[in-house]
Amino acid sequence: MKEAEMLIETNQLILVRKQIRRKKIKSFFSTILQNRAATVGGAIILFYGLMTIFAPMIAPYDPYEINLQDKLQSPSMSHWMGTDDKGRDILSRILYGSRLSLGVGVSAVAFGAFFGIILGLISGYYGKWIDTIISRCLDVMLAFPGILLALAIISALGPSLINVTIAVGIFSIPLFARIVRGSTMEVKKLEYIDAIRTLGANDFIIIFRHIFPNILSPIIVQGSLRLATAILSAAGLSFLGLGAQPPSPEWGAMLSSGRDFIFSSPFIAIFPGLMISILVLGFNLFGDGLRDALDPRMKK
Template identity: 50%
Template structure:
Protein backbone atom coordinates (compact mmCIF):
# COMPACT_ATOMS: atom_id res chain seq x y z
CA UNK A 1 0.00 0.00 0.00
CA UNK A 2 2.79 2.44 0.89
CA UNK A 3 4.70 2.04 -2.40
CA UNK A 4 1.49 2.81 -4.32
CA UNK A 5 0.98 6.01 -2.31
CA UNK A 6 4.58 7.06 -2.94
CA UNK A 7 4.09 6.59 -6.67
CA UNK A 8 0.98 8.81 -6.61
CA UNK A 9 2.46 11.55 -4.46
CA UNK A 10 4.63 13.13 -7.20
CA UNK A 11 1.55 13.37 -9.41
CA UNK A 12 -0.24 15.58 -6.84
CA UNK A 13 0.22 19.21 -7.81
CA UNK A 14 -0.09 22.03 -5.35
CA UNK A 15 -2.66 24.66 -6.14
CA UNK A 16 -1.17 28.05 -6.97
CA UNK A 17 -1.13 30.37 -3.99
CA UNK A 18 -3.74 33.09 -4.28
CA UNK A 19 -2.37 36.58 -3.65
CA UNK A 20 -4.21 38.99 -1.40
CA UNK A 21 -5.22 42.34 -2.94
CA UNK A 22 -2.45 44.01 -0.94
CA UNK A 23 0.20 41.56 -2.23
CA UNK A 24 -1.03 41.95 -5.79
CA UNK A 25 -0.94 45.74 -5.57
CA UNK A 26 2.52 45.72 -3.99
CA UNK A 27 3.82 43.46 -6.75
CA UNK A 28 2.46 45.89 -9.34
CA UNK A 29 4.03 48.81 -7.48
CA UNK A 30 7.44 47.14 -7.46
CA UNK A 31 7.31 46.79 -11.24
CA UNK A 32 6.65 50.51 -11.63
CA UNK A 33 10.09 52.14 -11.49
CA UNK A 34 8.69 55.67 -11.52
CA UNK A 35 6.49 54.91 -8.52
CA UNK A 36 9.50 53.49 -6.66
CA UNK A 37 11.39 56.71 -7.34
CA UNK A 38 8.51 58.67 -5.85
CA UNK A 39 8.36 56.35 -2.83
CA UNK A 40 12.11 56.76 -2.31
CA UNK A 41 11.78 60.56 -2.34
CA UNK A 42 8.95 60.42 0.20
CA UNK A 43 10.85 58.03 2.47
CA UNK A 44 13.87 60.34 2.30
CA UNK A 45 11.94 63.42 3.39
CA UNK A 46 9.98 61.52 6.04
CA UNK A 47 13.27 60.19 7.42
CA UNK A 48 14.93 63.59 7.65
CA UNK A 49 11.76 65.00 9.23
CA UNK A 50 11.74 62.31 11.92
CA UNK A 51 15.50 62.57 12.53
CA UNK A 52 15.75 66.35 12.25
CA UNK A 53 16.99 66.69 15.83
CA UNK A 54 19.85 64.30 15.04
CA UNK A 55 20.96 65.21 11.52
CA UNK A 56 20.51 69.00 11.51
CA UNK A 57 24.06 70.45 11.77
CA UNK A 58 22.96 73.69 13.47
CA UNK A 59 20.07 75.02 15.48
CA UNK A 60 17.24 76.48 13.41
CA UNK A 61 17.39 79.80 15.27
CA UNK A 62 21.14 80.06 15.83
CA UNK A 63 21.95 83.52 14.50
CA UNK A 64 25.41 84.67 13.46
CA UNK A 65 25.27 88.10 11.83
CA UNK A 66 28.93 87.89 10.87
CA UNK A 67 27.92 84.98 8.57
CA UNK A 68 24.90 86.80 7.14
CA UNK A 69 24.00 85.72 3.56
CA UNK A 70 27.04 83.48 3.35
CA UNK A 71 27.19 81.36 0.19
CA UNK A 72 27.20 77.53 0.39
CA UNK A 73 30.39 76.22 1.95
CA UNK A 74 31.77 73.25 3.89
CA UNK A 75 30.47 74.77 7.13
CA UNK A 76 27.04 75.74 5.74
CA UNK A 77 26.19 73.42 2.86
CA UNK A 78 23.13 75.43 1.79
CA UNK A 79 24.52 78.80 2.88
CA UNK A 80 22.95 81.14 5.44
CA UNK A 81 19.99 83.53 5.41
CA UNK A 82 19.74 87.21 6.27
CA UNK A 83 20.02 86.43 10.01
CA UNK A 84 23.04 84.16 9.58
CA UNK A 85 20.96 81.02 10.23
CA UNK A 86 21.94 77.75 8.57
CA UNK A 87 19.56 77.12 5.64
CA UNK A 88 20.21 73.35 5.56
CA UNK A 89 19.06 72.96 9.16
CA UNK A 90 15.96 75.06 8.51
CA UNK A 91 15.09 73.09 5.37
CA UNK A 92 15.42 69.83 7.35
CA UNK A 93 13.11 71.06 10.11
CA UNK A 94 10.80 72.55 7.48
CA UNK A 95 10.18 69.04 6.16
CA UNK A 96 8.62 68.18 9.51
CA UNK A 97 6.20 71.12 9.32
CA UNK A 98 5.25 70.68 5.65
CA UNK A 99 4.67 66.92 5.92
CA UNK A 100 2.68 67.39 9.12
CA UNK A 101 0.39 69.95 7.48
CA UNK A 102 0.08 67.94 4.27
CA UNK A 103 -0.75 64.64 5.96
CA UNK A 104 -3.21 65.84 8.60
CA UNK A 105 -5.02 68.31 6.35
CA UNK A 106 -5.62 65.55 3.80
CA UNK A 107 -6.63 63.14 6.56
CA UNK A 108 -9.28 65.63 7.70
CA UNK A 109 -10.47 66.09 4.12
CA UNK A 110 -10.74 62.32 3.67
CA UNK A 111 -12.76 61.81 6.86
CA UNK A 112 -15.27 64.57 6.18
CA UNK A 113 -15.38 64.23 2.39
CA UNK A 114 -15.76 60.44 2.45
CA UNK A 115 -18.54 60.60 5.02
CA UNK A 116 -20.49 63.20 3.05
CA UNK A 117 -19.84 61.43 -0.26
CA UNK A 118 -21.14 58.10 1.07
CA UNK A 119 -24.26 59.71 2.52
CA UNK A 120 -24.97 61.60 -0.71
CA UNK A 121 -24.41 58.64 -3.01
CA UNK A 122 -26.11 55.99 -0.90
CA UNK A 123 -29.26 57.79 0.27
CA UNK A 124 -29.72 60.12 -2.72
CA UNK A 125 -32.78 62.40 -2.95
CA UNK A 126 -32.73 65.47 -0.71
CA UNK A 127 -29.61 64.27 1.13
CA UNK A 128 -27.71 64.12 -2.16
CA UNK A 129 -29.11 67.49 -3.24
CA UNK A 130 -28.01 69.33 -0.08
CA UNK A 131 -24.53 67.78 0.05
CA UNK A 132 -23.91 68.20 -3.69
CA UNK A 133 -24.90 71.88 -3.54
CA UNK A 134 -22.49 72.32 -0.62
CA UNK A 135 -19.72 70.84 -2.75
CA UNK A 136 -20.67 73.13 -5.63
CA UNK A 137 -20.46 76.20 -3.39
CA UNK A 138 -16.99 75.24 -2.16
CA UNK A 139 -15.81 74.52 -5.70
CA UNK A 140 -17.16 77.84 -6.96
CA UNK A 141 -14.25 79.65 -5.26
CA UNK A 142 -10.62 79.33 -6.38
CA UNK A 143 -9.05 77.03 -3.79
CA UNK A 144 -6.24 79.34 -2.69
CA UNK A 145 -8.61 82.33 -2.36
CA UNK A 146 -10.99 80.27 -0.25
CA UNK A 147 -8.09 79.15 1.93
CA UNK A 148 -6.97 82.77 2.36
CA UNK A 149 -10.52 83.77 3.33
CA UNK A 150 -10.78 80.99 5.92
CA UNK A 151 -7.40 81.86 7.47
CA UNK A 152 -8.34 85.55 7.46
CA UNK A 153 -11.47 84.74 9.47
CA UNK A 154 -9.81 82.29 11.87
CA UNK A 155 -6.54 84.20 12.20
CA UNK A 156 -3.07 83.52 10.72
CA UNK A 157 -1.49 80.41 12.24
CA UNK A 158 -0.20 77.02 11.15
CA UNK A 159 -3.19 75.21 12.70
CA UNK A 160 -5.71 77.48 10.95
CA UNK A 161 -3.85 77.02 7.66
CA UNK A 162 -4.21 73.26 8.15
CA UNK A 163 -7.97 73.66 8.73
CA UNK A 164 -8.31 75.85 5.63
CA UNK A 165 -6.46 73.35 3.44
CA UNK A 166 -8.61 70.53 4.79
CA UNK A 167 -11.83 72.43 4.01
CA UNK A 168 -10.94 73.31 0.42
CA UNK A 169 -10.11 69.66 -0.36
CA UNK A 170 -13.34 68.20 1.06
CA UNK A 171 -15.28 68.45 -2.26
CA UNK A 172 -12.54 66.55 -4.10
CA UNK A 173 -12.97 63.47 -1.93
CA UNK A 174 -16.73 63.94 -1.52
CA UNK A 175 -17.48 63.93 -5.24
CA UNK A 176 -15.04 61.10 -5.88
CA UNK A 177 -16.64 58.86 -3.24
CA UNK A 178 -20.17 59.87 -4.25
CA UNK A 179 -19.61 58.76 -7.85
CA UNK A 180 -18.12 55.47 -6.64
CA UNK A 181 -21.05 54.81 -4.29
CA UNK A 182 -23.60 55.57 -7.02
CA UNK A 183 -22.17 52.72 -9.09
CA UNK A 184 -21.64 50.39 -6.13
CA UNK A 185 -25.17 50.56 -4.75
CA UNK A 186 -26.54 49.10 -7.99
CA UNK A 187 -24.25 46.06 -7.80
CA UNK A 188 -25.81 42.65 -7.17
CA UNK A 189 -24.07 42.04 -3.85
CA UNK A 190 -25.53 45.29 -2.44
CA UNK A 191 -29.01 44.38 -3.68
CA UNK A 192 -28.59 40.92 -2.14
CA UNK A 193 -27.58 42.44 1.19
CA UNK A 194 -30.67 44.65 1.17
CA UNK A 195 -32.93 41.72 0.30
CA UNK A 196 -31.57 39.82 3.29
CA UNK A 197 -32.65 42.64 5.58
CA UNK A 198 -29.19 44.06 6.27
CA UNK A 199 -29.38 47.60 7.66
CA UNK A 200 -28.01 50.68 5.95
CA UNK A 201 -25.19 51.16 8.46
CA UNK A 202 -23.97 47.57 8.04
CA UNK A 203 -24.11 47.82 4.25
CA UNK A 204 -22.11 51.05 4.32
CA UNK A 205 -19.49 49.77 6.79
CA UNK A 206 -19.05 46.25 5.41
CA UNK A 207 -19.64 46.74 1.67
CA UNK A 208 -19.72 50.34 0.47
CA UNK A 209 -16.72 51.77 2.31
CA UNK A 210 -14.26 48.85 1.76
CA UNK A 211 -14.95 48.95 -1.98
CA UNK A 212 -14.33 52.70 -2.09
CA UNK A 213 -10.92 52.67 -0.40
CA UNK A 214 -8.75 52.29 -3.53
CA UNK A 215 -9.64 55.63 -5.19
CA UNK A 216 -9.47 57.37 -1.79
CA UNK A 217 -5.90 56.14 -1.26
CA UNK A 218 -4.81 57.29 -4.72
CA UNK A 219 -6.44 60.70 -4.43
CA UNK A 220 -5.16 61.10 -0.88
CA UNK A 221 -1.57 60.51 -1.96
CA UNK A 222 -1.86 63.04 -4.78
CA UNK A 223 -3.61 65.54 -2.50
CA UNK A 224 -0.78 65.53 0.05
CA UNK A 225 1.48 67.06 -2.58
CA UNK A 226 -1.18 69.66 -3.40
CA UNK A 227 -1.65 70.42 0.30
CA UNK A 228 2.09 71.02 0.73
CA UNK A 229 2.01 73.56 -2.11
CA UNK A 230 -1.06 75.26 -0.60
CA UNK A 231 0.60 75.39 2.83
CA UNK A 232 3.70 76.92 1.23
CA UNK A 233 1.53 79.49 -0.57
CA UNK A 234 -0.18 80.48 2.68
CA UNK A 235 3.20 80.66 4.41
CA UNK A 236 4.55 82.83 1.58
CA UNK A 237 1.65 85.24 2.13
CA UNK A 238 2.27 85.32 5.88
CA UNK A 239 -0.89 83.36 6.70
CA UNK A 240 0.72 80.12 7.81
CA UNK A 241 3.46 79.37 10.30
CA UNK A 242 4.65 82.26 12.44
CA UNK A 243 8.32 83.32 12.62
CA UNK A 244 10.80 81.93 13.46
CA UNK A 245 9.35 78.52 12.47
CA UNK A 246 11.27 77.17 9.44
CA UNK A 247 8.31 76.66 7.12
CA UNK A 248 9.35 76.36 3.46
CA UNK A 249 6.84 78.88 2.09
CA UNK A 250 7.78 81.46 4.70
CA UNK A 251 11.46 80.86 3.93
CA UNK A 252 10.74 81.72 0.29
CA UNK A 253 8.92 84.88 1.38
CA UNK A 254 11.89 85.96 3.51
CA UNK A 255 14.30 85.19 0.65
CA UNK A 256 12.54 87.12 -2.12
CA UNK A 257 14.27 90.35 -1.10
CA UNK A 258 17.69 88.73 -1.59
CA UNK A 259 16.86 86.73 -4.72
CA UNK A 260 19.64 88.37 -6.77
CA UNK A 261 22.11 88.98 -3.96
CA UNK A 262 21.83 85.51 -2.39
CA UNK A 263 19.82 83.18 -4.67
CA UNK A 264 20.62 80.12 -2.53
CA UNK A 265 18.25 81.42 0.15
CA UNK A 266 15.39 80.77 -2.29
CA UNK A 267 16.74 77.85 -4.34
CA UNK A 268 17.00 75.23 -1.60
CA UNK A 269 13.58 75.71 0.05
CA UNK A 270 12.07 75.79 -3.45
CA UNK A 271 13.83 72.54 -4.39
CA UNK A 272 12.57 70.92 -1.19
CA UNK A 273 8.97 71.82 -2.07
CA UNK A 274 9.38 70.67 -5.67
CA UNK A 275 10.95 67.30 -4.80
CA UNK A 276 8.44 66.50 -2.06
CA UNK A 277 5.46 67.26 -4.29
CA UNK A 278 7.08 65.34 -7.16
CA UNK A 279 7.52 62.31 -4.89
CA UNK A 280 3.84 62.25 -3.89
CA UNK A 281 2.72 62.76 -7.49
CA UNK A 282 4.88 59.90 -8.80
CA UNK A 283 3.77 57.60 -6.00
CA UNK A 284 0.12 58.57 -6.53
CA UNK A 285 0.36 57.70 -10.23
CA UNK A 286 1.92 54.35 -9.30
CA UNK A 287 -0.83 53.60 -6.80
CA UNK A 288 -3.46 54.44 -9.40
CA UNK A 289 -1.92 51.97 -11.83
CA UNK A 290 -1.61 49.30 -9.11
CA UNK A 291 -5.07 49.68 -7.57
CA UNK A 292 -7.17 50.36 -10.68
CA UNK A 293 -8.38 47.02 -12.11
CA UNK A 294 -8.61 48.60 -15.56
CA UNK A 295 -4.85 49.22 -15.54
CA UNK A 296 -3.98 45.58 -14.73
CA UNK A 297 -3.23 43.09 -17.45
Protein backbone atom coordinates in the same frame (compact mmCIF):
# COMPACT_ATOMS: atom_id res chain seq x y z
CA MET B 1 -34.93 27.36 4.94
CA LYS B 2 -34.93 30.24 2.52
CA GLU B 3 -33.27 32.50 5.07
CA ALA B 4 -30.60 29.85 5.75
CA GLU B 5 -29.91 29.42 2.04
CA MET B 6 -29.73 33.19 1.58
CA LEU B 7 -27.34 33.47 4.52
CA ILE B 8 -25.07 30.80 3.00
CA GLU B 9 -25.12 32.52 -0.39
CA THR B 10 -24.39 35.88 1.21
CA ASN B 11 -21.43 34.48 3.15
CA GLN B 12 -20.11 32.91 -0.04
CA LEU B 13 -20.38 36.25 -1.84
CA ILE B 14 -18.55 38.00 0.98
CA LEU B 15 -15.77 35.38 0.91
CA VAL B 16 -15.43 35.78 -2.85
CA ARG B 17 -15.17 39.56 -2.45
CA LYS B 18 -12.46 39.11 0.20
CA GLN B 19 -10.49 36.77 -2.07
CA ILE B 20 -10.75 39.24 -4.93
CA ARG B 21 -9.57 42.01 -2.59
CA ARG B 22 -6.52 39.97 -1.53
CA LYS B 23 -5.60 39.29 -5.15
CA LYS B 24 -5.91 43.01 -5.90
CA ILE B 25 -3.57 43.84 -3.01
CA LYS B 26 -0.92 41.39 -4.29
CA SER B 27 -1.29 42.74 -7.82
CA PHE B 28 -1.09 46.28 -6.48
CA PHE B 29 2.31 45.81 -4.82
CA SER B 30 3.76 43.99 -7.81
CA THR B 31 2.56 46.74 -10.16
CA ILE B 32 4.00 49.47 -7.93
CA LEU B 33 7.41 47.78 -7.88
CA GLN B 34 7.37 47.45 -11.67
CA ASN B 35 6.41 51.09 -12.19
CA ARG B 36 9.59 53.18 -12.32
CA ALA B 37 7.84 56.48 -11.70
CA ALA B 38 6.06 55.09 -8.65
CA THR B 39 9.31 53.59 -7.34
CA VAL B 40 11.14 56.90 -7.70
CA GLY B 41 8.25 58.77 -6.11
CA GLY B 42 8.08 56.29 -3.24
CA ALA B 43 11.84 56.61 -2.67
CA ILE B 44 11.55 60.41 -2.53
CA ILE B 45 8.67 60.21 -0.05
CA LEU B 46 10.58 57.68 2.08
CA PHE B 47 13.63 59.94 2.08
CA TYR B 48 11.58 62.93 3.25
CA GLY B 49 9.85 60.79 5.85
CA LEU B 50 13.16 59.65 7.33
CA MET B 51 14.44 63.21 7.20
CA THR B 52 11.38 64.35 9.15
CA ILE B 53 11.70 61.64 11.79
CA PHE B 54 15.44 62.01 12.38
CA ALA B 55 15.68 65.80 11.96
CA PRO B 56 16.84 66.43 15.58
CA MET B 57 19.61 63.84 15.18
CA ILE B 58 21.02 64.95 11.83
CA ALA B 59 20.54 68.73 12.03
CA PRO B 60 24.01 70.22 12.64
CA TYR B 61 22.74 73.40 14.34
CA ASP B 62 19.79 74.81 16.25
CA PRO B 63 17.36 76.05 13.53
CA TYR B 64 16.34 79.04 15.66
CA GLU B 65 19.81 80.12 16.83
CA ILE B 66 20.70 83.60 15.59
CA ASN B 67 24.37 84.35 14.87
CA LEU B 68 24.73 87.68 13.07
CA GLN B 69 28.47 87.16 12.65
CA ASP B 70 27.78 84.28 10.23
CA LYS B 71 24.90 85.84 8.30
CA LEU B 72 24.59 85.38 4.52
CA GLN B 73 27.41 82.86 4.31
CA SER B 74 27.60 80.89 1.07
CA PRO B 75 27.42 77.06 1.19
CA SER B 76 30.58 75.65 2.75
CA MET B 77 31.82 72.68 4.76
CA SER B 78 30.59 74.26 8.01
CA HIS B 79 27.22 75.27 6.55
CA TRP B 80 26.33 72.97 3.64
CA MET B 81 23.47 75.15 2.45
CA GLY B 82 24.75 78.45 3.78
CA THR B 83 23.16 80.75 6.32
CA ASP B 84 20.29 83.23 6.12
CA ASP B 85 20.22 86.94 6.90
CA LYS B 86 20.22 86.22 10.65
CA GLY B 87 23.05 83.70 10.56
CA ARG B 88 20.81 80.64 11.01
CA ASP B 89 21.91 77.42 9.33
CA ILE B 90 19.66 76.80 6.30
CA LEU B 91 20.17 73.02 6.30
CA SER B 92 19.05 72.75 9.92
CA ARG B 93 16.01 74.91 9.23
CA ILE B 94 15.08 72.82 6.19
CA LEU B 95 15.36 69.59 8.19
CA TYR B 96 13.10 70.91 10.94
CA GLY B 97 10.86 72.62 8.40
CA SER B 98 10.09 69.25 6.80
CA ARG B 99 8.07 68.43 9.92
CA LEU B 100 5.93 71.52 9.43
CA SER B 101 5.45 71.21 5.67
CA LEU B 102 4.71 67.48 5.69
CA GLY B 103 2.63 67.81 8.85
CA VAL B 104 0.43 70.50 7.33
CA GLY B 105 -0.01 68.54 4.10
CA VAL B 106 -0.89 65.25 5.77
CA SER B 107 -3.17 66.90 8.35
CA ALA B 108 -5.02 68.93 5.71
CA VAL B 109 -5.59 65.91 3.47
CA ALA B 110 -6.69 63.79 6.45
CA PHE B 111 -9.12 66.55 7.46
CA GLY B 112 -10.55 66.86 3.95
CA ALA B 113 -10.68 63.08 3.43
CA PHE B 114 -12.51 62.43 6.70
CA PHE B 115 -15.35 64.85 6.07
CA GLY B 116 -15.38 64.22 2.33
CA ILE B 117 -15.70 60.46 2.81
CA ILE B 118 -18.55 60.86 5.33
CA LEU B 119 -20.47 63.23 3.07
CA GLY B 120 -19.82 61.11 -0.03
CA LEU B 121 -20.99 57.90 1.66
CA ILE B 122 -24.17 59.51 2.97
CA SER B 123 -24.93 61.22 -0.34
CA GLY B 124 -24.24 58.16 -2.49
CA TYR B 125 -25.99 55.65 -0.27
CA TYR B 126 -29.21 57.49 0.59
CA GLY B 127 -29.63 59.55 -2.59
CA LYS B 128 -32.83 61.54 -3.18
CA TRP B 129 -33.13 64.89 -1.37
CA ILE B 130 -30.11 64.16 0.89
CA ASP B 131 -27.95 63.69 -2.20
CA THR B 132 -29.35 66.85 -3.76
CA ILE B 133 -28.60 69.04 -0.74
CA ILE B 134 -25.07 67.69 -0.24
CA SER B 135 -24.25 67.83 -3.96
CA ARG B 136 -25.41 71.44 -4.29
CA CYS B 137 -23.32 72.49 -1.27
CA LEU B 138 -20.28 70.76 -2.79
CA ASP B 139 -20.94 72.48 -6.13
CA VAL B 140 -20.89 75.86 -4.37
CA MET B 141 -17.51 75.03 -2.80
CA LEU B 142 -16.13 73.84 -6.14
CA ALA B 143 -17.26 77.07 -7.80
CA PHE B 144 -14.45 78.90 -5.99
CA PRO B 145 -10.81 78.27 -6.91
CA GLY B 146 -9.19 76.38 -4.05
CA ILE B 147 -6.59 79.00 -3.20
CA LEU B 148 -9.20 81.80 -3.15
CA LEU B 149 -11.41 79.78 -0.84
CA ALA B 150 -8.41 79.20 1.42
CA LEU B 151 -7.60 82.92 1.40
CA ALA B 152 -11.19 83.74 2.41
CA ILE B 153 -11.09 81.22 5.26
CA ILE B 154 -7.74 82.48 6.56
CA SER B 155 -8.97 86.07 6.33
CA ALA B 156 -11.77 85.09 8.70
CA LEU B 157 -9.69 82.92 11.05
CA GLY B 158 -6.40 84.82 10.95
CA PRO B 159 -2.92 83.85 9.73
CA SER B 160 -1.42 80.75 11.38
CA LEU B 161 -0.23 77.30 10.41
CA ILE B 162 -3.27 75.66 12.05
CA ASN B 163 -5.65 77.88 10.09
CA VAL B 164 -3.79 77.07 6.88
CA THR B 165 -4.31 73.37 7.64
CA ILE B 166 -8.03 73.95 8.16
CA ALA B 167 -8.34 76.08 5.02
CA VAL B 168 -6.51 73.61 2.77
CA GLY B 169 -8.49 70.77 4.31
CA ILE B 170 -11.84 72.47 3.68
CA PHE B 171 -11.24 72.99 -0.04
CA SER B 172 -10.17 69.33 -0.26
CA ILE B 173 -13.53 68.08 1.04
CA PRO B 174 -15.53 68.36 -2.25
CA LEU B 175 -12.93 66.38 -4.23
CA PHE B 176 -13.07 63.41 -1.87
CA ALA B 177 -16.85 63.66 -1.46
CA ARG B 178 -17.58 63.48 -5.20
CA ILE B 179 -15.26 60.52 -5.75
CA VAL B 180 -16.74 58.62 -2.79
CA ARG B 181 -20.29 59.46 -3.85
CA GLY B 182 -19.83 58.03 -7.34
CA SER B 183 -18.10 54.88 -6.08
CA THR B 184 -20.76 54.34 -3.40
CA MET B 185 -23.57 54.59 -5.95
CA GLU B 186 -21.90 51.83 -8.00
CA VAL B 187 -21.17 49.46 -5.11
CA LYS B 188 -24.58 49.74 -3.42
CA LYS B 189 -26.19 48.26 -6.57
CA LEU B 190 -24.24 44.99 -6.29
CA GLU B 191 -26.14 41.81 -5.47
CA TYR B 192 -24.37 41.00 -2.23
CA ILE B 193 -25.31 44.41 -0.80
CA ASP B 194 -28.98 43.64 -1.50
CA ALA B 195 -28.56 40.24 0.13
CA ILE B 196 -26.98 41.76 3.26
CA ARG B 197 -29.78 44.31 3.48
CA THR B 198 -32.39 41.56 3.14
CA LEU B 199 -30.84 39.70 6.08
CA GLY B 200 -31.51 42.72 8.28
CA ALA B 201 -28.13 44.49 8.40
CA ASN B 202 -28.49 48.15 9.35
CA ASP B 203 -27.25 51.03 7.20
CA PHE B 204 -24.19 51.69 9.37
CA ILE B 205 -22.88 48.12 8.92
CA ILE B 206 -23.64 48.12 5.20
CA ILE B 207 -21.91 51.45 4.61
CA PHE B 208 -18.78 51.07 6.73
CA ARG B 209 -18.25 47.31 6.69
CA HIS B 210 -19.26 46.35 3.17
CA ILE B 211 -19.26 49.46 0.96
CA PHE B 212 -16.38 51.53 2.32
CA PRO B 213 -13.67 48.78 2.04
CA ASN B 214 -14.61 48.30 -1.61
CA ILE B 215 -14.13 51.96 -2.58
CA LEU B 216 -10.73 52.55 -0.99
CA SER B 217 -8.80 52.45 -4.26
CA PRO B 218 -9.91 55.82 -5.68
CA ILE B 219 -9.67 57.38 -2.21
CA ILE B 220 -6.03 56.30 -1.84
CA VAL B 221 -5.14 57.61 -5.30
CA GLN B 222 -6.87 60.93 -4.68
CA GLY B 223 -5.21 61.24 -1.27
CA SER B 224 -1.70 60.71 -2.63
CA LEU B 225 -2.20 63.24 -5.41
CA ARG B 226 -3.92 65.67 -3.05
CA LEU B 227 -0.94 65.63 -0.71
CA ALA B 228 1.19 67.30 -3.37
CA THR B 229 -1.42 70.02 -3.89
CA ALA B 230 -1.89 70.52 -0.14
CA ILE B 231 1.84 70.93 0.52
CA LEU B 232 2.18 73.35 -2.39
CA SER B 233 -0.88 75.35 -1.31
CA ALA B 234 0.29 75.55 2.31
CA ALA B 235 3.75 76.70 1.18
CA GLY B 236 2.15 79.32 -1.08
CA LEU B 237 0.00 80.68 1.75
CA SER B 238 3.02 80.82 4.07
CA PHE B 239 4.95 82.59 1.30
CA LEU B 240 2.21 85.25 1.30
CA GLY B 241 2.54 85.63 5.07
CA LEU B 242 -0.76 83.92 5.87
CA GLY B 243 0.64 80.68 7.23
CA ALA B 244 3.67 79.99 9.39
CA GLN B 245 4.99 83.10 11.09
CA PRO B 246 8.66 83.97 11.81
CA PRO B 247 10.86 82.46 13.11
CA SER B 248 9.17 79.21 12.04
CA PRO B 249 11.36 77.23 9.57
CA GLU B 250 8.42 76.33 7.30
CA TRP B 251 9.63 76.08 3.70
CA GLY B 252 7.16 78.58 2.24
CA ALA B 253 8.06 81.14 4.90
CA MET B 254 11.78 80.52 4.29
CA LEU B 255 11.23 81.05 0.58
CA SER B 256 9.46 84.32 1.31
CA SER B 257 12.27 85.64 3.52
CA GLY B 258 14.85 84.64 0.90
CA ARG B 259 13.28 86.58 -1.96
CA ASP B 260 14.82 89.83 -0.64
CA PHE B 261 18.27 88.34 -1.22
CA ILE B 262 17.56 86.57 -4.50
CA PHE B 263 20.35 88.44 -6.34
CA SER B 264 22.97 88.76 -3.59
CA SER B 265 22.43 85.39 -1.84
CA PRO B 266 20.15 83.26 -4.04
CA PHE B 267 20.82 80.05 -2.07
CA ILE B 268 18.52 81.30 0.73
CA ALA B 269 15.53 80.91 -1.58
CA ILE B 270 16.85 78.17 -3.88
CA PHE B 271 17.16 75.38 -1.29
CA PRO B 272 13.67 75.70 0.28
CA GLY B 273 12.12 76.01 -3.18
CA LEU B 274 14.04 72.96 -4.37
CA MET B 275 12.86 70.92 -1.39
CA ILE B 276 9.23 71.83 -2.07
CA SER B 277 9.57 71.01 -5.78
CA ILE B 278 11.17 67.61 -5.20
CA LEU B 279 8.59 66.60 -2.58
CA VAL B 280 5.66 67.63 -4.78
CA LEU B 281 7.24 65.75 -7.70
CA GLY B 282 7.61 62.66 -5.50
CA PHE B 283 3.94 62.64 -4.50
CA ASN B 284 2.83 63.22 -8.10
CA LEU B 285 4.97 60.35 -9.39
CA PHE B 286 3.79 58.05 -6.63
CA GLY B 287 0.16 59.08 -7.16
CA ASP B 288 0.40 58.31 -10.88
CA GLY B 289 1.86 54.91 -10.04
CA LEU B 290 -0.97 54.23 -7.60
CA ARG B 291 -3.51 55.17 -10.24
CA ASP B 292 -1.95 52.76 -12.72
CA ALA B 293 -1.80 49.98 -10.13
CA LEU B 294 -5.34 50.40 -8.80
CA ASP B 295 -7.06 51.20 -12.09
CA PRO B 296 -5.58 49.31 -15.11
CA ARG B 297 -7.78 51.38 -17.46
CA MET B 298 -5.65 54.43 -16.62
CA LYS B 299 -2.40 52.84 -17.79
CA LYS B 300 -0.75 54.62 -20.65
